[in-house]
Each structure stands twice: as structure tokens, then as C-alpha cells.
Amino acid sequence: MIGWGLAGCGWVGRDYVAPAIAMSRNGQLVAALDPDPAARAAVPARVATGDLQEFLAAPGLDAVYVAVPNHLHRPLVEAAAAAGKAVLCEKPMATTASDAAAMLAACAAARVRYATAFDQRHHPAHQALAALIAAGGLGTVTAARIAYACWLPPDWRSDNWRIDPARAGGGAVLDLAPHGLDLIQALLGEPLVDLAGLTQRRVFDYPVDDGAALVGRTAGGVLLSLHVAYNCPERYPRRRLEVLGTRALATATDTMGQTPGGRLDLLRARGGWSAVPFDECRSPFAEQVEAFADALLGVADWAYPPERDVGTMRLLERIAI
Numbered sequence: 570m571i572g573w574g575l576a577g578c579g580w581v582g583r584d585y586v587a588p589a590i591a592m593s594r595n596g597q598l599v600a601a602l603d604p605d606p607a608a609r610a611a612v613p614a615r616v617a618t619g620d621l622q623e624f625l626a627a628p629g630l631d632a633v634y635v636a637v638p639n640h641l642h643r644p645l646v647e648a649a650a651a652a653g654k655a656v657l658c659e660k661p662m663a664t665t666a667s668d669a670a671a672m673l674a675a676c677a678a679a680r681v682r683y684a685t686a687f688d689q690r691h692h693p694a695h696q697a698l699a700a701l702i703a704a705g706g707l708g709t710v711t712a713a714r715i716a717y718a719c720w721l722p723p724d725w726r727s728d729n730w731r732i733d734p735a736r737a738g739g740g741a742v743l744d745l746a747p748h749g750l751d752l753i754q755a756l757l758g759e760p761l762v763d764l765a766g767l768t769q770r771r772v773f774d775y776p777v778d779d780g781a782a783l784v785g786r787t788a789g790g791v792l793l794s795l796h797v798a799y800n801c802p803e804r805y806p807r808r809r810l811e812v813l814g815t816r817a818l819a820t821a822t823d824t825m826g827q828t829p830g831g832r833l834d835l836l837r838a839r840g841g842w843s844a845v846p847f848d849e850c851r852s853p854f855a856e857q858v859e860a861f862a863d864a865l866l867g868v869a870d871w872a873y874p875p876e877r878d879v880g881t882m883r884l885l886e887r888i889a890i
Contacts, residue, residue: 707814
């Protein structure tokens with residue numbers, strides 16, 4: 570069993586990470602860190618504290634899940650690495666690519682494992698799609714299209730740090746685009762090598778972008794188009810992934826997000842539509858923490874090189890936000 574510490578007990582940590590660790594077959598939550606006593610009290614950990622050193626010294630602590638605001642990723646990852654703890658850090662890695670590279674260097678110097686918490690890699694529908702692509706089920710993949718959007722008004726939370734450029738580093742681009750950029754690389758097994766885009770501040774009067782349209786290309790020549798937004802009403806279709814191949818088109822609907830479920834459908838070039846089965850109940854967060862724990866225990870390899878995550882950060886810095 571891996572002893573987990575949760576650094577940051579906001580809604581992601583409380584509602585998704587802590588339950589995922591609790592339901593995992595190879596992990597347990599031993600410590601929680603948050604400056605807010607009420608927030609950390611909502612997470613069932615043996616040690617719950619606002620003090621970083623007490624958190625890192627918790628008995629049985631092996632790995633830290635970092636779920637604090639973006640500007641705190643680097644100092645927390647560096648502290649965890651110095652304490653000899655493995656790190657699974659929420660996306661984006663940091664507010665800048667240079668901080669992301671420093672985090673990876675700190676973990677390498679301390680000889681601890683680092684990974685970025687891209688839960689979409691682990692959604693059962695996306696894992697089924699990756700296997701289908703690898704087996705040639707789509708033929709030659711030519712393009713991918715993603716829409717990943719939400720409605721994020723300024724008063725969404727009492728402290729909506731995602732629209733604070735100092736703490737978030739950006740808006741919809743830095744928050745939402747990493748999911749799509751990483752997912753395409755994970756599905757295809759090849760890196761993105763080029764990225765361009767346009768941003769907007771169209772609906773909300775806050776100092777970060779509330780939407781963007783990005784285009785990219787992988788090393789193998791697959792084209793990507795990605796629309797991300799904070800200005801898309803919740804009732805609209807807003808979470809859709811399409812992967813186009815010469816033999817078939819795969820469409821994943823409502824699979825991008827924190828929750829399980831959604832649909833994965835296949836339209837064959839010489840046939841009709843069919844549904845692709847996958848586990849519709851399994852949490853992508855649970856899959857993720859189990860996979861990382863397996864890597865720490867030596868049971869399985871970790872399939873996602875963190876150097877690629879730094880490369881994704883460098884590509885994102887090409888987008889003027």
C-alpha cells in the first residue's frame with residue numbers, strides 16, 4: 570500500500586482525489602495539508618494540518634498529490650522532493666515552463682518519481698480508444714478535434730483563484746487546454762511538436778482569457794484543433810473528442826471531465842455507427858492514483874514521460890494570453 574498525502578483540500582481534492590485514494594486497491598490517505606481548518610477537516614486523513622513540515626513528516630507518507638493553486642506547485646513539489654516523497658501534481662505543471670522544468674529537476678536530483686495528474690489519460694473510455702488506435706482500428710489517424718468548455722463567472726467561488734493571473738498564470742488556455750493537448754499525445758503515443766492559437770476576453774470582465782482556439786501538429790503529422798472556454802453555458806454540448814482515421818471516426822462525448830461515464834462511438838468508413846464498450850462506473854481519478862501507486866511499487870511501468878509534460882508547457886507559452 571502507498572501512503573498518500575493530499576496537499577490542497579479544495580473541491581478537486583475533497584470531491585475527487587480523496588475518494589479516489591479511498592477506493593483504490595493499493596493506497597490509503599494518511600495526511601492532508603490545507604491552510605483552512607474547515608477544508609482539511611472535510612478530508613478523512615490521520616494527520617490533518619496547515620503546517621507543511623508536519624504534513625511531510627506524517628507517518629507512512631510515501632507520495633504527495635499536489636492540488637493547490639498553480640503558483641504554489643513549484644515550492645510544494647520541491648519541498649516534497651527534498652523530503653523524499655514521490656509527487657503527483659495537478660495540471661498545469663506550474664504557471665511557467667521554467668518552473669515546470671525546475672520541478673522536474675528537483676525530483677530528479679532527489680531521485681523521487683514525478684508525474685503530472687492528467688486524469689483524462691486514465692478515463693476508461695480514453696484507454697479503450699488508445700487501445701483501438703494502437704491496434705489500427707481507425708486506420709491512419711489524420712486529425713483530432715476537441716471541444717472542452719465550461720461556464721466560469723467571476724463569482725464561481727468565494728475565492729476564484731483561476732481568474733487571478735498571479736495565482737493561475739492564465740485563464741481558459743492554461744487551465745483547460747493542457748487536458749486536450751496531453752490527451753492527444755497519450756492517445757497517439759507521440760508528442761505534439763507545434764502549437765498556435767488565438768485567445769479571447771469576450772464574455773467576462775476578468776484579467777485572463779475566457780476562451781481560445783488552438784491548432785497543433787504531432788510529430789507524426791496528425792493535426793489537432795482544440796476549443797477551450799470559460800464562457801460556454803453548461804447546457805450546451807461542451808465536452809467532445811473526435812479522432813479521425815482512414816478506416817473509422819471515433820467520437821467520445823462527455824468523457825472529458827472529472828466524472829466517469831459518457832459515450833464512445835465508432836463510425837466506420839465502410840459501415841455504420843457502433844458503441845465501443847468501456848467501464849462506465851470507474852473513476853478516472855481512481856485509475857490514475859492506482860496506476861501511479863503501481864509504478865511506485867514496481868508492479869507496472871508509468872507510461873507518461875514527465876519530460877513531455879514540460880514540453881507541453883513550453884508549447885502553451887507560445888500562445889499569447
